[in-house]
Amino acid sequence: MTPVSIVGAGPGDPSLISMRGLRCLTRADVVVHDSLIDKRLLRMARPDAECIDVGDAAPAGAAQEAICLLIAEKAREGRSVVRLKWGDPFVFDSGGKEALFLHEQGIRFEVVPGIPALVGIPAYAGIPVTYPGSGNTLTFIRGFEDGAEDTPDLDWHQLAKVDGTLLCYAGPRQLGRVAASLLAHGRPGDDSAAIVYNGTTPQQRTTDGTLRDLAQRLETHPSHAPAVLVVGPSAGLRAHLRWFDERPLFGTRIVVTRSREQAGEFVERLHDLGAEVIEAPSIHIEPLEDFEEIDRAIATISSYRWLVFTSANGVDHFMRRALARVRDIRDLHGPHICAVGPATAERLQRLHLRVDVMPEEDRAEGVVAALKATGSLEGLRMLLPRADIARESLPDELRKAGAEVDDIAAYHTVRATWGQEGQPDIYKKLLEGDVDIVTFTSASSVRHFVTNLGEEQAADLLQQVAVASIGPVTAEAAQQLGVATSIMPKAPYTIPSLVDAIVQHVRASR
Numbered sequence: 001m002t003p004v005s006i007v008g009a010g011p012g013d014p015s016l017i018s019m020r021g022l023r024c025l026t027r028a029d030v031v032v033h034d035s036l037i038d039k040r041l042l043r044m045a046r047p048d049a050e051c052i053d054v055g056d057a058a059p060a061g062a063a064q065e066a067i068c069l070l071i072a073e074k075a076r077e078g079r080s081v082v083r084l085k086w087g088d089p090f091v092f093d094s095g096g097k098e099a100l101f102l103h104e105q106g107i108r109f110e111v112v113p114g115i116p117a118l119v120g121i122p123a124y125a126g127i128p129v130t131y132p133g134s135g136n137t138l139t140f141i142r143g144f145e146d147g148a149e150d151t152p153d154l155d156w157h158q159l160a161k162v163d164g165t166l167l168c169y170a171g172p173r174q175l176g177r178v179a180a181s182l183l184a185h186g187r188p189g190d191d192s193a194a195i196v197y198n199g200t201t202p203q204q205r206t207t208d209g210t211l212r213d214l215a216q217r218l219e220t221h222p223s224h225a226p227a228v229l230v231v232g233p234s235a236g237l238r239a240h241l242r243w244f245d246e247r248p249l250f251g252t253r254i255v256v257t258r259s260r261e262q263a264g265e266f267v268e269r270l271h272d273l274g275a276e277v278i279e280a281p282s283i284h285i286e287p288l289e290d291f292e293e294i295d296r297a298i299a300t301i302s303s304y305r306w307l308v309f310t311s312a313n314g315v316d317h318f319m320r321r322a323l324a325r326v327r328d329i330r331d332l333h334g335p336h337i338c339a340v341g342p343a344t345a346e347r348l349q350r351l352h353l354r355v356d357v358m359p360e361e362d363r364a365e366g367v368v369a370a371l372k373a374t375g376s377l378e379g380l381r382m383l384l385p386r387a388d389i390a391r392e393s394l395p396d397e398l399r400k401a402g403a404e405v406d407d408i409a410a411y412h413t414v415r416a417t418w419g420q421e422g423q424p425d426i427y428k429k430l431l432e433g434d435v436d437i438v439t440f441t442s443a444s445s446v447r448h449f450v451t452n453l454g455e456e457q458a459a460d461l462l463q464q465v466a467v468a469s470i471g472p473v474t475a476e477a478a479q480q481l482g483v484a485t486s487i488m489p490k491a492p493y494t495i496p497s498l499v500d501a502i503v504q505h506v507r508a509s510r
Contacts, residue, residue, distance in 0.1 A: 002080040004071055004102055006095050008088040008114015009033075011121050012200035014041035021112045029079035032071055036086040038201075040267075050074075057086040058094045067094075068101040075107050091116040092142055092169065116140075118167040121199030121228045125206045126242030127235050134233040135164030141178065143170035143226070151177040160187040165232035172225055176218035182231060183215055192236035197227040202276035204245060208238050248503045250274030255426065255438040257282040257445045259416070262313070266441070269499045278435065280426045282449035283442070285313055286412040291321060293408050297383055298322050302334030304406075305380040306371065310340040310362070310394065311387070311442075312347040317411040318385040319351060335383065336374075340367055342492050361491055362471055364393040368401055378402035385410035389444055391473075415448040427453060430461040437487070437502060439468045441495070443477035450481045459483060466505060470498045 005024040010016030017025070022044060025031065030050045033042065034057040042051055054067050074081045089095025089111055102109045118140050122129050130138055139162055142152055151174065159166070160182050168178050175195065183189055189212030197205045207214065211231055244250070254270055255278045256263050263279065270277050288294065298321065301307075309315050336356040339345035345355045359370035371377060381404045384395060388409035395407040418426065429435050430453075440446045446469075450458040459482035466486045469475040471493030475485040487505045489497035 001075060001078065001108060003108035003110050004075050004081045004083060005110050005112060006083045006089045006099055007085065007112040008095075008116075009037055009041060009084055009086060010115040010200070011087050011117035012036070012038065012198070013120075013124070014038040014044075016115050016120060016200065017041060018112060018114065021114065024082050024112060025084065027080060028082040030074045030081045031084055032067065032074070032081065033084040034086045037084055041084075058092070064094055064097060068098055071098060072102065072105050072107055075102075085114065086117075087120075088114040088116040091118070092140070117169050117199065118228060121169075121196050122167065122194075122230050124200045124204060124244040125194060125196045125230075126238045126240075126244070127194055127196075127230055128237060128241070129165050129167060129230075129234065131234040131237065135162075137162055137164030139164060139166045141166060141168035143168045143174055143178075150174075151181060156181045156185040160185040165230065165234055167231075168229045170226060170229055172223040175223045175227060175229055176215065178229055179211060179215035179218060179231075183211060187211060187231065189215075191231055192233055194230045194235045194238060195223075195227045196230070197223075197225055199228055200244075202250070202271070202274065206238065206242075206245065208235060245274070247272075247274030249506055252276065252506055253278060253429075253434060253436045254502070255280050255429075255435055257439060257449050258441045259283045259285050259413075259445075261285045262441075266439075266495050266499070269495065270502075273499070273503065278424050278426070278429065280418070280424060280449075281416045282445050282452060284414050284416040286414055287317060288321075288409060288411060294318065294321055294385065294410060295325060297385070297406060297408055298325050301383075303381055304335040304383045306338055306382040306403075307335040308338040308340070308367070308371075308382055308384045308394075309344050309348065310367075310384070310390065312343045313387065314385050314410050315339075315344060315347040315351075321410075338367070338371060342494050362473055362493055364397040367394060368397045371398075372401060376402070379404065382406070384408065387411060387413040387444065389413050391443065413444050415451060418452050427457070427461070430465065433464065435465050437466045437468055437505075438462060439470075439498070439502075440474050440478060441470045441498070443474055446474060446478045446481060446483065450483065455481060466509075468498060468502055468505075470495070 007021040007024050025044055028045060028049055031045050032052045032054055035053050035055050036057055045051060071081055071083055083098060085093060085095055087093060099109055119129055170178055189210060191211045193211040193214050194206055194208035195214060253276045256267055257280055258266055260281045267277050337353060338357040339348055339355045340359060340362050345358050348355055357370050359366045382398060384407045395405045398405045462483050467483055468487035469478055469485040475488055478485055487501050489501040
């Protein structure tokens, strides 16, 4: 029987999971996870893995017993099980209970530590939990991890005298009580302190000051969410060491409409710069059902003078089919290759295919001009493997220049349906002003986004936000639907350029 892996995911940011923890997650048949686990991390599980949300990170009583029985049942079925836990499984968590239950049941297990919330969250707020001269102890205080919201039963008089940093992950009603108890039992009121809400996430918010100030603030304005309370001299270093909430896009809510298959790099770049990314793919990429046309083109590939790729998707789907047919990339000799855009060229270069021409702009006129610069196009055969809904402007312009063009579908672009469970309600977010920027990376993403919202509603709602288009073709498609682009990079029209343009816009707005 494969051992059950009890894995700590860290306190929010999905990239904080360890390499070993990620390896366990990507191999698991069953993932039993806390509700606080970021959905981006859950997507790292196998597509066929069974993911089970069991609620709070440290449930009590019958709920905890049910989780233990569930893990044991899945393990006895012979399936590899990951128990994915927020923070660290053995720090103020129920991981120890679950491990002991498995031991009593004779089920093997392993424990993969995670970054504890009381260490990771202060670090993201710019607060070192220890620092030379800030005391000789580090004290963790149990908050509401056991499901209770009472004031922890501690010797507060002794605790208040501890020389060092005190940390507590406390529930909304506990925060004020913990701060007040420390003050009442002798902790200096001018001691540095901080409260960090939603730590390590784009919604992170930190309040700092003296312990007395924070206690008074919590009394007059009680918290509505759990948070980490830090008390001690090192909390005063936040003004000098804050970094997470100083990033250029921190607090900016950005909708990414790109297909989930392509959005990875874009989403990660935005996240790394501090943005709160709302993934709402408006298109979905699917392989062809009928390969007759593309197979015919591959069989006669040597008869073409130019093979023109307009997207990385076109490269991926065409070459995948081509290599399945010819089995050796060297058999595809014959045509010169034109790549529209750096991303397309990069994808070809990864396949060790030489790009002969890369136009400076992705408009049809620019592509034709770049190809004409190599000589007359009169009578030359060209193959364009593209999306099935690609615009006709490029093949039309090539034919006007005298070329014989075979414009074939290499893949399907279909409208992604919204409203499925777990997806954000984009209409509601736009209506309530919970979006700052909506991004479009292709004309098809604009068209399908507008279709999903409704043309009139989309034009109205998108007037209230900044619209970012990757290039002039996408901006033109948006304009035709009544959507004005306010952010657009200069050439080259790439994801990195679009991200840079968004950063410049946000800096100027602030």
